[in-house]
Amino acid sequence: MTHSHLKIMAYVIFIVTVLMLPLALDEFWLNRTAKYLIFGMLGVAVSLSWGYAGILNLGQGMFFGAGAYMLGMSLKLASPTSLEQGTESPIPDFMMWNAEPNAVIDLCCINSGSFLWIPFQSQTFGLIMAIALPVLFAWALGSIIFSKGISGVFISIITLASVLLMRLLVVDNQALTGGFNGLTDLAWFTVFGYEFDPYSVTTYYLVACSLIVVLLLTRLLINSRSGLILQSIRDDQNRAKYLGFDAAAYQTFFFCVSAAISGFAGLLYVITSEFASPTFMDLTFSITMVIWAAVGGRASILGACIGAIAISMLGSSVSESELFVESWQAILGLCFVLVVLFMPNGLAGIAHGLCKKFVARQDDKKQRNEQNKAEELTKGGAA
Amino acid sequence: MIESKLDLYIDGLGVNFSGFQAVSNFSMVVAHGEMRVLLGANGAGKTTLMDMICGKTQSTEGKVFLGEQEITNKPPHVIARLGIGRKFQIPSVFKELTVLQNLSVAAMKQVSVFANLGSMKRQIHMDRLAEVMELTNLNKKADHVAGTLSHGETQWLELAMLIIRNPKVILLDEPTAGMTADETLKTSRIMNDLKGRHTIIVVEHDMAFVREIADKITVMHQGKFLAEGRISEIEKNQAVKDAYLGSGGIA
Numbered sequence: 001m002t003h004s005h006l007k008i009m010a011y012v013i014f015i016v017t018v019l020m021l022p023l024a025l026d027e028f029w030l031n032r033t034a035k036y037l038i039f040g041m042l043g044v045a046v047s048l049s050w051g052y053a054g055i056l057n058l059g060q061g062m063f064f065g066a067g068a069y070m071l072g073m074s075l076k077l078a079s080p081t082s083l084e085q086g087t088e089s090p091i092p093d094f095m096m097w098n099a100e101p102n103a104v105i106d107l108c109c110i111n112s113g114s115f116l117w118i119p120f121q122s123q124t125f126g127l128i129m130a131i132a133l134p135v136l137f138a139w140a141l142g143s144i145i146f147s148k149g150i151s152g153v154f155i156s157i158i159t160l161a162s163v164l165l166m167r168l169l170v171v172d173n174q175a176l177t178g179g180f181n182g183l184t185d186l187a188w189f190t191v192f193g194y195e196f197d198p199y200s201v202t203t204y205y206l207v208a209c210s211l212i213v214v215l216l217l218t219r220l221l222i223n224s225r226s227g228l229i230l231q232s233i234r235d236d237q238n239r240a241k242y243l244g245f246d247a248a249a250y251q252t253f254f255f256c257v258s259a260a261i262s263g264f265a266g267l268l269y270v271i272t273s274e275f276a277s278p279t280f281m282d283l284t285f286s287i288t289m290v291i292w293a294a295v296g297g298r299a300s301i302l303g304a305c306i307g308a309i310a311i312s313m314l315g316s317s318v319s320e321s322e323l324f325v326e327s328w329q330a331i332l333g334l335c336f337v338l339v340v341l342f343m344p345n346g347l348a349g350i351a352h353g354l355c356k357k358f359v360a361r362q363d364d365k366k367q368r369n370e371q372n373k374a375e376e377l378t379k380g381g382a383a
Numbered sequence: 384m385i386e387s388k389l390d391l392y393i394d395g396l397g398v399n400f401s402g403f404q405a406v407s408n409f410s411m412v413v414a415h416g417e418m419r420v421l422l423g424a425n426g427a428g429k430t431t432l433m434d435m436i437c438g439k440t441q442s443t444e445g446k447v448f449l450g451e452q453e454i455t456n457k458p459p460h461v462i463a464r465l466g467i468g469r470k471f472q473i474p475s476v477f478k479e480l481t482v483l484q485n486l487s488v489a490a491m492k493q494v495s496v497f498a499n500l501g502s503m504k505r506q507i508h509m510d511r512l513a514e515v516m517e518l519t520n521l522n523k524k525a526d527h528v529a530g531t532l533s534h535g536e537t538q539w540l541e542l543a544m545l546i547i548r549n550p551k552v553i554l555l556d557e558p559t560a561g562m563t564a565d566e567t568l569k570t571s572r573i574m575n576d577l578k579g580r581h582t583i584i585v586v587e588h589d590m591a592f593v594r595e596i597a598d599k600i601t602v603m604h605q606g607k608f609l610a611e612g613r614i615s616e617i618e619k620n621q622a623v624k625d626a627y628l629g630s631g632g633i634a
Binding site: 221223224225226228229231232234235236238239240241242243244245246247249250253 | 475477
């Protein structure tokens, strides 16, 4: 058994577990677990950008939030309340509350920005935008950052500022975005007349299969030649440049992929939780994502994914007991510090080390066996 | 061999770092397949000159040609694609990747992101990989992580990455810096093996090593061209002697 065999086994065990869970869980827990799996997807996105591209993004929440709001807008317009209001087109309730006394009750002009909502009457448009907008943001931000050769902590500062800026814009434009309240009272996600009840097994499988596909595709991407070049750029950007690779193009591309995964996670989250909120763009949430990846192991896609699932699962069950309500954030912070200090490759790093030992011992055994056989043969020959 | 063909042509190159003229009006012609050594005291502008050739530093005057093509102040990756390889003074390799992975990156046939989304095998110069690992004594280290190599081995790995890329011109900045005598000897063997296959420009202080490898020497002093010629000519040159003995520079 080699190291890569063990790696494949880890993936298989994870995938099978995720697929078997509905056998053991009730509706309530199924919905909760689906949310944790979505966080797992965010772990994959952070690992790709931090562990493989060397880009510590402290604003991953902006991509997640953008994805959530884009599909959220479509689902908001499709909700019964919105459909009842307005004459020609559905109108979200918060737009009614914020409308001027003599405003025309139509999406085109109830307020100065409401026309932006018009295309979101199509759920497909919302779905496409939930991936496209995060990618667009990432591309715009990335092509500036990377072509200017900005690196390290400065990227973290810029992304951190960006997510705060976006949160501010969303909160400040209440008439357009629902402000602090976010988007609530959403319709169910519907495909060809089939409605995805957030508490159903179908929705769980939608999320689970999405996660598995994302996990495997990301794995393929990392194993590709571009993935190797990306890692070489992480290690020494200049060396890669002077070999002829356009480092900025590689970084921007993978930054966009990471954003696309986050946007995808955002849209799935809206489907399972039935709301989109500016808290998605809170700084604490973006930093929590980084902690997931750090504890799980940023240099391992599966490790970061499992780290995200495990910590968020632990977090929500622990913070239900009174003892930990206040202290959970502090405990999480402490975990992060300890992991960074004592196990830089996280849980995946430990698993990696154990695998190595296991493989080495097996090889040892094999060698000894062969030696013994050889000795017996020579003995037999002598006798 | 086409002796007459020029590979690198530098015409009046110079750079001014906000008031400080690091290199000025420097010209040099290097023929195809030549091994040229750049000499000069610390601060003579040798490394700056290499930085300008490979696009790391933007020159403020003059031009650089690779063959017929002008490459002055193009972005580094473009210059690298056109056929100039650079080895840095402080060895820079991809520390978290294995030796084989380091060399695989260097051996990729394609450079763009989208062209490289496929799997590893076919798009790598495999044949060259084995040959270069043999040449640079790295064949037993293929699976070692580059960060764990000794200083000398790291230098060879970076050299190997350049060779595998197969550039027309190779710029080497002190390839034997920090090497033991034995390692230096091995390096000079590698260099002599490369002679004629690539056009090579080397910055080097170790005169024993220079004697071992050089065709022709160019001496720089205080950012300017000082002398050029075979090693015996340079050793007799009065201007070079004055500059090196520090008699107040050249008048």
